[in-house]
Amino acid sequence: MLITAEQRGSLESLIDLAARGRALRHEHDNPKEGPALQDLVTQHKEAEEQKREAAEVVETFRTQVAECQTLTEKQNVQIKKKTDELNDGTGLTSRDLVNLQNEIAGHEERVAEIEESELGSMEELEAAESALSEAESKLAEVTAAGRSTQTSIKERKAELATQIDENSAAAQTLKAELPDELVRQFENNISQGGPGAAILSGPNCQACGQEIGGATWKSMLLEDPNQTYECEECEAVLLRKG
Numbered sequence: 001m002l003i004t005a006e007q008r009g010s011l012e013s014l015i016d017l018a019a020r021g022r023a024l025r026h027e028h029d030n031p032k033e034g035p036a037l038q039d040l041v042t043q044h045k046e047a048e049e050q051k052r053e054a055a056e057v058v059e060t061f062r063t064q065v066a067e068c069q070t071l072t073e074k075q076n077v078q079i080k081k082k083t084d085e086l087n088d089g090t091g092l093t094s095r096d097l098v099n100l101q102n103e104i105a106g107h108e109e110r111v112a113e114i115e116e117s118e119l120g121s122m123e124e125l126e127a128a129e130s131a132l133s134e135a136e137s138k139l140a141e142v143t144a145a146g147r148s149t150q151t152s153i154k155e156r157k158a159e160l161a162t163q164i165d166e167n168s169a170a171a172q173t174l175k176a177e178l179p180d181e182l183v184r185q186f187e188n189n190i191s192q193g194g195p196g197a198a199i200l201s202g203p204n205c206q207a208c209g210q211e212i213g214g215a216t217w218k219s220m221l222l223e224d225p226n227q228t229y230e231c232e233e234c235e236a237v238l239l240r241k242g
């Protein structure tokens with residue numbers, strides 16, 4: 001189809017706009033920060049798991065400390081009871097008194113042992129609590145980074161959506177300047193995933209790569225440069241380089 005020089009300019013601009021529109025849509029659907037967000041999601045899962053494990057360790061030592069305290073309490077009850085018996089002394093032989101004293105000493109020894117074990121558990125608890133606090137900080141950090149990346153992607157997508165709309169509007173204006181049939185051919189190629197139209201710089205379709213036969217190419221070279229063609233393979237609008 002023969003078009004005017006002005007229409008040729010419009011078609012060339014439309015080719016550029018369509019390419020820009022494709023790049024915008026590609027970025028919109030494949031955000032640049034997408035892989036970073038995916039990485040943060042993985043890190044978040046790991047951080048959550050580490051926090052859960054650290055909390056379990058803390059719970060184990062807390063239980064140990066509590067158990068020690070219960071045991072000490074029981075021993076102290078015995079010490080109190082036997083000390084009262086000893087102080088009362090009613091009906092006790094000297095042998096009973098010695099036995100009671102030995103029993104009290106035994107309970108006191110046990111208390112000392114439990115307290116030593118409790119001290120060990122308390123030290124481990126302190127270390128476990130500090131590990132838990134680190135795990136919590138890491139999780140908070142990853143969560144914040146994830147939110148900020150999500151926001152950034154959302155903002156960029158909104159920006160791209162605006163640019164896509166502007167691009168479509170500009171393309172619409174250019175299409176209005178071109179013959180209807182040419183526009184139909186252009187849109188048909190776009191709907192098949194093509195660029196719509198392409199400029200020929202040699203005997204190959206710049207849209208799909210299809211070779212143009214030597215005889216055809218030669219006859220095309222003799223025609224008006226504002227003559228448009230349709231690729232036999234992909235049906236894109238083709239225009240010779242000016």
Ligand SMILES: [Zn+2]
Nearest residue numbers: 205208231234
């Ligand atoms: Zn083609």
